[in-house]
Amino acid sequence: MIRILYLLVKPESMSHEQFRKECVVHFQMSAGMPGLHKYEVRLVAGNPTDTHVPYLDVGRIDAIGECWFASEEQYQVYMESDIRKAWFEHGKYFIGQLKPFVTEELV
Amino acid sequence: MIRILYLLVKPESMSHEQFRKECVVHFQMSAGMPGLHKYEVRLVAGNPTDTHVPYLDVGRIDAIGECWFASEEQYQVYMESDIRKAWFEHGKYFIGQLKPFVTEELV
Incomplete structure (x- = not known):
């Protein structure tokens, strides 16, 4: 299985509400997509910084998507x-x- | 379901080979972890930059992990x-x- 994970940043001009709706549209459009085994998109709801190791700052990320290909x-x-x-x-x-x-995959 | 996704960067002093082994150990240690529904860790094997939208550079990421909590x-x-x-x-x-x-979750 080939898996590609995506970090998404919304356009600055787009509201969070609109971006959320477009993520849902993007998910709905993925149904029946030729060659695509599975698609997932999730909003970033929290950014905990109390990590037990040094925190890595990658800037604001609005959503995370992933594509699976058989x-x-x-x-x-x-x-x-x-x-x-x-x-x-x-x-x-x-x-x-x-x-x-x-x-x-590691294991 | 609570899901937390992690971007991991290996210590500069650690070889990729050693880091890979430690990721496997970390996965094995997760078995039977109290309260943890599922754990996944995958190495980053590729960083395509030919994106259909502006590319986001977040620096080198060595692995991606995810924890699920019921x-x-x-x-x-x-x-x-x-x-x-x-x-x-x-x-x-x-x-x-x-x-x-x-x-x-969005959908």
């Missing part, structure tokens, strides 16, 4: 699909900045 | 447990910097 082939199906391209257009509207991490 | 009560059980305190001591050894996000 295989490299499915990822290609996803990348080539017109529906995915339309999904990305919606992404361009409500995502101000984005940081993707491709993650790797 | 309820606030279970979170308190977790926080008060001696096993969790020992787990955090191991965290102090292999985590150089940490950024927690409490996340909120």
